[in-house]
Amino acid sequence: MKHMEWSDAYSVGVDVIDEQHRTLFALRNELAECCRAPEAVHSERFHDILAEMFEYSRTHFATEEAFMRSICFPNLELHVEEHAGFIEAVADLSVAIMGNLATPETVLTFLSDWLTAHILKSDHQIRDHLSAA
Numbered sequence: 001m002k003h004m005e006w007s008d009a010y011s012v013g014v015d016v017i018d019e020q021h022r023t024l025f026a027l028r029n030e031l032a033e034c035c036r037a038p039e040a041v042h043s044e045r046f047h048d049i050l051a052e053m054f055e056y057s058r059t060h061f062a063t064e065e066a067f068m069r070s071i072c073f074p075n076l077e078l079h080v081e082e083h084a085g086f087i088e089a090v091a092d093l094s095v096a097i098m099g100n101l102a103t104p105e106t107v108l109t110f111l112s113d114w115l116t117a118h119i120l121k122s123d124h125q126i127r128d129h130l131s132a133a
């Protein structure tokens, strides 16, 4: 599984948010590293990292939403819904993995696709909103 490489293209121009996005990339990559070994999906390490990803996403979304509120970001509800959808999907995938109903590739692809699309399309609106102010 390819690693997610951070680049300035992902920056939303807010240090604390960029830093948390980098950590999410790092956790996703740690999960990919862990999947190199056969049967890794049932290892304690895989589940620990996935659980950490879940918890850290919640922390990140809380930080991001608080920041967005502080800058009177419009249509925040829509953004909050996207975050909630991610949390729900990760929880569902964790259960599916345990029951052998999802592969680690499914999880890794979902994480990289969602993070990339959400940061570039939705989180980037923070930068746009700040530069328009």
Ligand SMILES: [Fe+2]
Residues within 6 Å of the ligand: 064, 079, 083, 118, 122, 123
């Ligand atoms: Fe977001």
Ligand SMILES: [Fe+2]
Residues within 6 Å of the ligand: 021, 060, 064, 119, 123
């Ligand atoms: Fe974000």
